[in-house]
Amino acid sequence: MALPAAELRPTLDTAGQVISELLNADKVDVFLIEHSTQTLVAVGTSQTPMAHKQKALGLDRQPLANKGRAVQVFETETPFISGRQEEDPEELPGIKDRLGVRSSLMVPLPIGDETRGVLGVSSARNDFFTENDLRFLQAAARWVGMVAHRVELVQELTKLAVKQARRKAAEDLITVLAHDMANHLLPLQARIQLIQRRAQRNNASEDLRDAAGAAASLRSLTRLINDLLDVGRLDQGLFHLRPQPVDLTALARELASTASTPDHPVRFEGPEELVTLADPDRVRQVLENLVANALKHSPPGRPVDLRLEAQPRPEGPWVRVSVSDQGTGIPAELVPMLFERFTRGPGSTGLGIGLFLARRIAEAHGGTLEVASTSGTGTRFELSLPLVSG
Template sequence: MGSGWEDPRLRALEQLLALPAAELRPTLDTAGQLISELLNADKVDVFLFEQRSQSLVAVGTSQTPMAHLQKSLGLDRMPLANGGRAVQVYETETPFMTGHQEEDPDELPGIKHRLGVRSSLMVPLPIGMETRGVLAVSSARNDFFTDHDLRFLHAVARWVGMVAHRVELVQELTKLAVKQARRKAAEELITVLAHDMANHLLPLQARIQLIQRRAQRNNEPEDLRDATGAAASLRSLTRLINDLLDVGRLDQGLFSLRSQPVDLTGLVRELAATASTSEHPVRFEGPEELVTVADPDRVRQVLENVVANALKHSPPGQPVDIHLQAQARPEGPWVRVTVNDQGTGIPTEQQSTLFERFSRGPGSKGLGIGLYLARRIAEAHGGTLEVVSTARTGTSFALSLPVVVG
């Protein structure tokens, strides 16, 4: 190449960085064309590794006759299993240069004979912190490229990698923004619907109570049973709607606690007795009395949610154990309530998102807001709600609260 190559090459690098961070393929096509014009090459490829097919794929290619021929022959995809110089450069992260490709026994026949490549430069392509592909430059003439060209291609590969990384980041941010916008709209819609549904609950509850009293008065056991079942379903619906409204209050900063002295022993013992069934006994162990200042309704809401979760995932006949104990910490006294089941455990990959809004655990059919609210209520008290779960020991939720004396 000529001795005054620095200025045009510098301008080409500046053009590369000025490429818009839009879609990856058009951006890399433009980069390939810029490099092709600068080096007077017959073909430039930006190969990226595709995990699904275990292949190097020419995501960006120059708009040249040899590049068009390459695509028509299917040589724009190179499975790692087939070998070839591009694959070798990717796997070893070692650059390659030749002026007599037709004599290279390690090159693919299609590259040498059908494309007619005679000179090649290939360098690893770094994107982010790892090698993700290969930048390859080809010519139909022998001994066409120089050592200067190889050094320049090294620099270009880093710049192309930065451009590709920027495009990928912009695409990820765009996807995230769209996802968040959809989620925000869904959350607002759910809150509005919850408000509207709440307005119909009291009249419905009153009518069911009238039916229950009439069934009792007229000694109609079947009607009484059905009315009692309807009342239970209505209570479940009321809890769900209240949870949805609480989510809205948290978002609007309107969530508040009504703290008062509460005997946690009595609260937890009552909850255990209410939740216990013949199939899943709920066993309680704790001191005779443990008093702190908290919102009893909110603490009960947390524990009801956690206990219901434990009952849902317990094998038939296995108990759920609740332990209440005082703890001495450097910052002062705390109380800890643990709820243990003997189920199959929560998969490790799901534990990190278990307390996120609308996140559902294995086998769950709910909206996925119960545990989110439970943790937020614990945090509103200055406490924590944590989980430990393995396939061998089951799942343990632990509610820890600072002891406040009124």
């Protein structure tokens, strides 16, 4: 999963999903106060069935006038824990009866210098959460509030940079944000590792599965943060390659195998072996980005093609790696800007730095990265690198 740190809703959705996986909760909500309507709005939610049902029932918006436990926590700034929600006369009937919440944790959500909402965790099982979980949620609320506050700062400074042609100020702030977020993710990583070790000792297969899911989500966040830091290194001239002999065929074939799914197969075609001098981690970074984009924009059942071929040129041998999908294509007016930082394709919710980094990595190898796209017939990216023998 990717943390789109310049947009509040997807950032809080991702934070909610991470917390849901850590606590094995049926629902996590990041409620923020909407002052114009005096309503708590679930700006961020976990991607879980109970959360989807909540939205369908309209319970993702809770007017202060309707009261209920979330409103009480917001107004009193006092944490709340219950393992028998169905017996609580002060909870909203829709939460208890229609949504089926039985256990709840709720804590105030500080953003900046004020309480701006509530972080809530729910389960359909009675007596599910503990006091330790409540203390963890209070710590998580401080982290979520910090992330939300910094996202808001990024949004404001980005608007200011666009208006005043000072884009560099916003980019520097995003790099600082990436450093800060990396520091705050370390405690979550440590907790996940503790959960995994405890689950292994107890042979708890369900806990192991949940911990593995949380670890995967954290890896997605880490990859995005590393991309943000790479942008900063490029600007500061600190981006370096570590070239070594690498079999591009083996690298591409492995990527095709791991990225394939039943709905979206990745087909590989290439020679048995093709060795050159390159930074394998950076080449993998480029190809993972291109394949992930192709899978995202491919209709169900349609394959993505990953092809590798030698390409003779007057100046010497090159290798061309193409990644093709059968999606709807990229609008013609967007193609010239596609490799600029913070340019996002249709339907994308990320920051728009993946293709910018991919092209810069290609250029750092002395190569190129180009795109050909026709509306309605799909998109093909071509990475071309000079072949250098070891």
